[in-house]
Amino acid sequence: MAVEEEGLRVFQSVKIKIGEAKNIPxxxxxxxxxxCYCTVNLDQEEVFRTKIVEKSxxxxxxxxxxxxxPRSFRHLSFYIFDRDVFRRDSSIGKVAVKKxxxxxxxxxxxxxxxxxxxxxxxxxxxxxxxxRLSEVITDSGVINHKLATRVLECQGLPIVNGQCDPYAxxxxxxxxxxxxxxxxxKRKTNNPQYEEVFYFEVTRPLSxxxxxxxxxxxxxxxxxxxxxxxxxxxxKFGDExxxxxxxxxxxxxxxxxxxxxxxxxxxENGGKSxxxxxxxxxxxxxxxxxxxxxxxxxxxxxxxxxxHSANVEPVSASTxxxxxxxxxxxxxxxxxxxxLFLHYGKIVPFISAIAHAEVNRTQDPNTIFRGNSLTSKxxxxxxxxxxxxxxxxxxKPIIDEICTEHKSCExxxxxxxxxxxxxxxxxxxxHYVDRIFNxxxxxxxxxxTVMCDIFFSLRESAxxxxxxxxxxxxTAVSSFIFLxxxxxxxxxxxxxxxxxxxxxxxxxxxxxxxxxxxQTLGSLAKSKSANFKESYMAAFYDYFNEQKYADAVKNFxxxxxxxxxxxxxxxxxxxxxxxxxxxxxxxxxxxxxMKNFKKRxxxxxxxxxxxxxxxxxxxxxxxxxxxxxxxxxxxxxxxxMKNMFQVIQPERAxxxxxxxxxxxxxxxxxxxxxxxxxxxxxxxxxxxAYLNGHWLCCKLSADTAPGCTPCTGGLPANIQxxxxxxxxxxxxxxxxxxxMTKLIKMQEACGSKSVYDGPEQxxxxxxxxxxxxxxxxxxxxxxxxxxxxxQQHTKYKRDKFKKTKIGSQEHPIGDKSFQCYIRQQSExxxxxx
Numbered sequence: 135m136a137v138e139e140e141g142l143r144v145f146q147s148v149k150i151k152i153g154e155a156k157n158i159p160x161x162x163x164x165x166x167x168x169x170c171y172c173t174v175n176l177d178q179e180e181v182f183r184t185k186i187v188e189k190s191x192x193x194x195x196x197x198x199x200x201x202x203x204p205r206s207f208r209h210l211s212f213y214i215f216d217r218d219v220f221r222r223d224s225s226i227g228k229v230a231v232k233k234x235x236x237x238x239x240x241x242x243x244x245x246x247x248x249x250x251x252x253x254x255x256x257x258x259x260x261x262x263x264x265x266r267l268s269e270v271i272t273d274s275g276v277i278n279h280k281l282a283t284r285v286l287e288c289q290g291l292p293i294v295n296g297q298c299d300p301y302a303x304x305x306x307x308x309x310x311x312x313x314x315x316x317x318x319x320k321r322k323t324n325n326p327q328y329e330e331v332f333y334f335e336v337t338r339p340l341s342x343x344x345x346x347x348x349x350x351x352x353x354x355x356x357x358x359x360x361x362x363x364x365x366x367x368x369x370k371f372g373d374e375x376x377x378x379x380x381x382x383x384x385x386x387x388x389x390x391x392x393x394x395x396x397x398x399x400x401x402e403n404g405g406k407s408x409x410x411x412x413x414x415x416x417x418x419x420x421x422x423x424x425x426x427x428x429x430x431x432x433x434x435x436x437x438x439x440x441x442h443s444a445n446v447e448p449v450s451a452s453t454x455x456x457x458x459x460x461x462x463x464x465x466x467x468x469x470x471x472x473x474l475f476l477h478y479g480k481i482v483p484f485i486s487a488i489a490h491a492e493v494n495r496t497q498d499p500n501t502i503f504r505g506n507s508l509t510s511k512x513x514x515x516x517x518x519x520x521x522x523x524x525x526x527x528x529x530k531p532i533i534d535e536i537c538t539e540h541k542s543c544e545x546x547x548x549x550x551x552x553x554x555x556x557x558x559x560x561x562x563x564x565h566y567v568d569r570i571f572n573x574x575x576x577x578x579x580x581x582x583t584v585m586c587d588i589f590f591s592l593r594e595s596a597x598x599x600x601x602x603x604x605x606x607x608x609t610a611v612s613s614f615i616f617l618x619x620x621x622x623x624x625x626x627x628x629x630x631x632x633x634x635x636x637x638x639x640x641x642x643x644x645x646x647x648x649x650x651x652x653q654t655l656g657s658l659a660k661s662k663s664a665n666f667k668e669s670y671m672a673a674f675y676d677y678f679n680e681q682k683y684a685d686a687v688k689n690f691x692x693x694x695x696x697x698x699x700x701x702x703x704x705x706x707x708x709x710x711x712x713x714x715x716x717x718x719x720x721x722x723x724x725x726x727x728m729k730n731f732k733k734r735x736x737x738x739x740x741x742x743x744x745x746x747x748x749x750x751x752x753x754x755x756x757x758x759x760x761x762x763x764x765x766x767x768x769x770x771x772x773x774x775m776k777n778m779f780q781v782i783q784p785e786r787a788x789x790x791x792x793x794x795x796x797x798x799x800x801x802x803x804x805x806x807x808x809x810x811x812x813x814x815x816x817x818x819x820x821x822x823a824y825l826n827g828h829w830l831c832c833k834l835s836a837d838t839a840p841g842c843t844p845c846t847g848g849l850p851a852n853i854q855x856x857x858x859x860x861x862x863x864x865x866x867x868x869x870x871x872x873x874m875t876k877l878i879k880m881q882e883a884c885g886s887k888s889v890y891d892g893p894e895q896x897x898x899x900x901x902x903x904x905x906x907x908x909x910x911x912x913x914x915x916x917x918x919x920x921x922x923x924x925q926q927h928t929k930y931k932r933d934k935f936k937k938t939k940i941g942s943q944e945h946p947i948g949d950k951s952f953q954c955y956i957r958q959q960s961e962x963x964x965x966x967x
Contacts, residue, residue, distance in 0.1 A: 394941030616656025
């Protein structure tokens with residue numbers, strides 16, 4: 135979800151690899167081992183949870199998490215929890231990385247020391263304060279000074295144990311004063327509106343002729359206002375601290391007025407004294423990305439260069455190919471290129487062009503597409519994007535069964551446990567391999583059209599280049615569909631969204647053995663046994679050393695590499711797109727029924743949206759996709775609940791609360807995608823609920839009244855891919871900008887090859903330059919387009935810096951920005967009272 139900033143759209147995303155923890159403190163009991171899991175939090179909101187690793191003080195997780203971040207945040211936090219025998223969770227430690235520090239760790243494997251978790255340090259949110267210092271003359275003629283403190287509102291307070299009933303405590307701090315006053319408690323909201331004023335007397339009769347507010351310097355440093363936010367709790371343990379701010383009175387300046395937003399801070403010296411090294415550490419790899427996307431017309435020159443790549447002769451001179459040449463990793467270039475070309479329907483001609491060029495450079499048919507070239511990486515990325523639902527239909531049922539049954543399949547005699555039988559394990563493994571082999575080789579009709587078209591192009595290029603080798607037309611395709619698509623998905627199903635978490639060690643071993651066998655079956659190699667270093671694998675493969683397996687592979691490869699036979703595949707089998715627990719409000723189908731909130735298991739396929747009492751049970755309610763008229767957010771004030779959205783049907787709306795902001799965004803996106811082409815989709819909707827006989831948003835009393843707010847634009851109807859072309863072009867610009875020195879070096883290489891007809895200089899040998907003149911011409915256009923965008927970004931940053939007002943709602947005062955705020959005040963001075 136993008137945030138609009140003066141004509142720009144700002145996207146935030148994060149990709150995290152949660153590796154492992156080590157040296158977790160032992161459990162204080164005879165067992166000493168712990169059952170630990172790790173959570174990912176935006177501030178205090180949990181957005182992801184790993185599996186539980188049992189009986190370990192050095193748990194390995196090996197899990198990846200990616201999300202688009204739909205809101206502002208201050209910290210990206212990671213918590214290690216321990217689950218005891220009574221299924222109670224207790225926190226062991228945390229890692230909290232400030233948003234501004236994320237770039238320090240970008241893409242690096244980093245060990246973070248776990249920090250202690252205490253209620254006093256778990257804060258989030260901001261508060262809006264107004265301070266006004268005035269002079270009051272008493273009846274006796276004495277001049278006193280009164281500080282009026284207005285607590286206006288708070289935003290984004292944490293929810294504690296499922297509720298937030300906040301109040302503010304305000305006190306004036308000085309050498310000998312501490313007066314505390316409290317606001318009213320605001321029930322069931324983490325965005326409370328207070329609008330309460332508190333007065334504090336600062337009595338200092340003027341003994342000299344200085345003007346009002348003049349104070350000696352040492353007195354000013356000792357005067358401050360303290361505002362603490364608390365959650366009013368009914369528990370015997372007392373109220374929970376939510377955060378606080380300390381405002382020195384010197385911020386009042388000459389005018390004697392201060393109006394600003396503040397980030398809430400932890401309580402000073404609130405946590406217990408714990409040695410950091412006693413809590414262990416956590417290995418993480420964090421990639422945080424912030425894309426600032428201009429209006430589309432700004433990207434026209436660079437986008438046109440990119441989309442013309444397939445037509446450039448030679449293709450090595452094209453803009454897209456040049457990007458692959460200058461990037462440190464081909465994968466960096468492949469991801470945005472594939473998404474951009476898929477979005478504009480140009481992926482097949484582009485991949486066909488670069489694949490044809492690579493095949494012509496290949497001397498040995500046995501090494502075709504074996505390297506990590508731009509072609510290989512682009513095809514990998516295309517299969518991941520276009521083939522995700524193909525994998526779901528083909529592999530997910532059998533993968534789920536393998537992960538659930540936990541049958542022993544170890545066939546290495548060295549690793550065999552005493553209680554296991556080698557023959558039984560071989561039979562279990564052979565059964566799984568046979569089933570997966572059959573579902574793959576009979577799935578050709580469901581292979582996405584774009585993949586079939588690419589495979590057709592690979593097959594034709596390989597067969598033309600190596601006419602003597604009859605098998606090359608098969609191996610050119612199998613090296614992708616088996617080696618780079620099915621085999622990795624079997625090996626790591628969590629990375630392909632086939633399973634929520636990394637499998638346990640025993641299941642992972644089973645999947646490894648299956649993946650190796652399927653990879654070999656699909657390779658059509660002349661000598662199968664030679665493909666295995668392990669003798670036990672070679673012996674196991676004898677089960678499959680029959681012609682029927684080779685024939686099945688060839689028939690499958692023939693089917694998926696034949697272009698133009700079918701139109702876009704219509705998938706009749708329901709595809710499970712998303713499922714999980716959420717809370718729903720009763721729809722009121724029974725006129726006299728209670729409209730209460732209940733936890734239900736939701737399931738979305740490309741056919742229907744259903745909810746169930748729990749996973750696996752019959753549906754309590756089914757909404758056909760064609761009956762979804764709109765999917766929109768629901769304003770928090772409707773039910774005083776966060777992360778709510780509504781699925782609007784012809785007769786009523788279904789109100790649902792997701793578990794967190796990321797999940798809410800994901801559900802809204804996928805529901806919108808699958809229903810985008812419905813003919814009766816609404817153009818307007820009600821952003822608030824219909825309660826007590828009227829709509830809360832527009833106050834109309836008729837429950838059938840037309841919506842009062844335009845529906846959001848939604849996303850493309852293609853459930854397989856959602857791409858923002860301008861955002862991908864911005865990412866490509868960012869890569870070119872990062873590797874500008876290599877672009878310049880490549881220009882020099884073109885000049886060197888044009889002038890000197892001798893041996894190539896070593897520093898230029900890494901570049902593929904088939905036509906120096908054409909490549910130089912394209913490079914010049916690339917540099918010009920990138921520099922133009924660079925100027926636009928520089929101007930935007932400069933203008934934004936000028937307009938940034940520290941203390942505003944968008945830029946609250948934090949622990950590091952207070953001095954910046956003081957400097958920003960044009961007339962700042964120190965006063966005595």
